[in-house]
Amino acid sequence: MSSLLPIIKMPGRRAYPPRQSRFTHNFWDQLEHGRFTTTQCENCKGLTFPPKAFCPHCWSRSIRWVDAPSKGKLYSYTTIHIAPEIFSIEAPYKVCIADLDGKLRIATRLVETDAELTLDSPIEIVILRYEDGSLFAVRPQTSRTA
Amino acid sequence: MKRTAAIVGAAAIPCGKLMAKPDAPLQVLEHELLAGCVLDAVKDAGLDKSSIDAMVFAHPRVYTRQLYFATFVANYLRIPANGVVMEVLGDGMTGGLAFDQALDQVTSGRVDVALALGVNFETAADTRAHLNNSMRAVGDVDFQASCGFTPISWYAMDAMRYMHEFGASRGEIASVAVKNRRHASLNPLAQFREPITLDEVLAQRIIVEPLGLLEVPPRSDGAACIVIANEELARNLGRPYVRIRGRGFHHEGVHQISDIPTDMMAFVPAARAARMAYEEANITAADIDFAELYAPCTIVEICVAEACGLLERGKGARASAQGQTSLGGRIPLSTSGGLLSRGHPPHVTPLYGFVELADQLRHRAGNRQVKDAELGLITCELGNYNAALIHILEAVV
Numbered sequence: 001m002s003s004l005l006p007i008i009k010m011p012g013r014r015a016y017p018p019r020q021s022r023f024t025h026n027f028w029d030q031l032e033h034g035r036f037t038t039t040q041c042e043n044c045k046g047l048t049f050p051p052k053a054f055c056p057h058c059w060s061r062s063i064r065w066v067d068a069p070s071k072g073k074l075y076s077y078t079t080i081h082i083a084p085e086i087f088s089i090e091a092p093y094k095v096c097i098a099d100l101d102g103k104l105r106i107a108t109r110l111v112e113t114d115a116e117l118t119l120d121s122p123i124e125i126v127i128l129r130y131e132d133g134s135l136f137a138v139r140p141q142t143s144r145t146a
Numbered sequence: 147m148k149r150t151a152a153i154v155g156a157a158a159i160p161c162g163k164l165m166a167k168p169d170a171p172l173q174v175l176e177h178e179l180l181a182g183c184v185l186d187a188v189k190d191a192g193l194d195k196s197s198i199d200a201m202v203f204a205h206p207r208v209y210t211r212q213l214y215f216a217t218f219v220a221n222y223l224r225i226p227a228n229g230v231v232m233e234v235l236g237d238g239m240t241g242g243l244a245f246d247q248a249l250d251q252v253t254s255g256r257v258d259v260a261l262a263l264g265v266n267f268e269t270a271a272d273t274r275a276h277l278n279n280s281m282r283a284v285g286d287v288d289f290q291a292s293c294g295f296t297p298i299s300w301y302a303m304d305a306m307r308y309m310h311e312f313g314a315s316r317g318e319i320a321s322v323a324v325k326n327r328r329h330a331s332l333n334p335l336a337q338f339r340e341p342i343t344l345d346e347v348l349a350q351r352i353i354v355e356p357l358g359l360l361e362v363p364p365r366s367d368g369a370a371c372i373v374i375a376n377e378e379l380a381r382n383l384g385r386p387y388v389r390i391r392g393r394g395f396h397h398e399g400v401h402q403i404s405d406i407p408t409d410m411m412a413f414v415p416a417a418r419a420a421r422m423a424y425e426e427a428n429i430t431a432a433d434i435d436f437a438e439l440y441a442p443c444t445i446v447e448i449c450v451a452e453a454c455g456l457l458e459r460g461k462g463a464r465a466s467a468q469g470q471t472s473l474g475g476r477i478p479l480s481t482s483g484g485l486l487s488r489g490h491p492p493h494v495t496p497l498y499g500f501v502e503l504a505d506q507l508r509h510r511a512g513n514r515q516v517k518d519a520e521l522g523l524i525t526c527e528l529g530n531y532n533a534a535l536i537h538i539l540e541a542v543v
Contacts, residue, residue, distance in 0.1 A: 018288035078302035084277035
């Protein structure tokens with residue numbers, strides 16, 4: 001098992017809190033405990049994200065929960081200046097596409113971007129801890145955090 | 147046996163801010179505007195109402211008060227039909243699906259004449275409030291929307307990646323907006339017709355990095371109607387018409403991004419749909435005279451033109467900056483002005499594309515006429531070109 005992920009304390013509540021199902025509850029619960037998890041197929045070994053009760057690649061129902069890769073590369077990003085009303089107070093903010101360990105692509109918030117960003121540079125998953133729960137995000141992996 | 151079909155009539159109202167504010171004493175009603183388009187389009191075809199046997203509508207926006215819009219309009223226009231009367235929905239592809247379903251009604255032999263039509267009203271809704279809705283359409287509501295993605299944020303990430311991989315400059319990508327505005331200045335249906343310079347485009351406030359205000363779509367209302375007939379009937383009308391030569395569709399089974407890393411800017415669905423359409427038409431990309439591309443942002447026009455084989459991969463931005471895609475250039479793209487300047491009433495935007503092809507291929511596009519236009523290509527899409535619908539149309543004059 002990998003070590004627990006960095007946690008960043010965030011002010012206030014999440015603007016658009018995700019719903020949880022009986023199935024995805026495990027993901028959000030693990031996130032609260034410092035882990036970024038997903039499901040892997042026991043049959044074809046394929047990873048998927050978000051986690052699913054079956055494998056979308058081969059449709060096997062034989063899946064298991066695993067720690068997802070938490071480090072990877074920045075595939076692309078943008079800064080959103082005109083945001084949905086419920087996110088307006090946070091704008092401008094950055095979102096990105098990140099490839100984790102070259103095998104799992106996610107799209108999420110990009111935070112702690114002090115220096116200039118270069119695509120394909122290393123990133124890592126962090127947990128954003130709000131008053132009402134957690135979200136995951138990506139931040140540049142600096143020498144400090146590598 | 148499958149029959150060939152043709153566009154025999156088309157009409158639209160100029161794109162713009164047509165919708166009245168909710169508290170205005172006089173409201174503009176969607177069905178009144180659409181009815182005008184239908185009468186104009188059917189007159190343009192040289193047909194009368196009794197010939198219409200199917201109507202496929204683009205589903206209106208949530209801001210349209212009248213529900214069961216298709217059946218309401220069937221009554222409003224008093225059109226009995228043996229073919230379907232229905233509404234279709236598919237994000238930005240909505241108008242294209244309306245055309246495609248109406249086309250199927252004709253090519254299947256079920257009816258002789260079908261209408262593809264629709265109206266999109268949304269501009270009286272505040273942009274940020276509107277985004278509260280549209281963000282729910284462009285990502286997993288629980289795992290992605292919680293981060294605040296907007297529809298065009300995905301295209302912006304295409305732009306960032308395109309510049310990174312191919313070394314394209316901001317100016318080269320932005321040149322698409324200048325060119326499209328020049329085209330729109332020649333189009334009476336266009337929402338924005340005042341020419342702009344590259345410096346002006348680059349000086350706009352940023353909406354989604356790196357794209358500024360003039361590189362992202364405006365908000366527009368609009369209404370359009372296309373008349374499709376079987377080709378034998380079209381021929382007997384004795385006037386120029388537009389034959390549907392090829393068609394392709396592909397959905398990559400992905401919503402915005404694949405969880406398995408792929409080449410995002412390759413727009414694979416567009417490449418596949420184009421190949422299907424070229425094969426059916428028995429032509430190659432080199433035979434296309436002009437294309438009307440569904441491109442909400444500058445970068446999208448470049449990526450989809452590359453995917454369709456109209457521009458060389460990774461060199462599309464430079465080709466645009468060199469004028470290859472302008473009217474008079476090697477392969478004119480978005481001769482209507484495109485989504486950026488002609489206007490973008492999303493659910494009917496593809497219908498406006500068909501109006502442009504109908505004008506170009508009947509050689510009545512005025513000052514923006516592509517000389518000797520014979521074959522035109524039109525695309526529409528949803529997501530980040532996760533699905534593409536492409537038609538190839540041919541002039542019969």
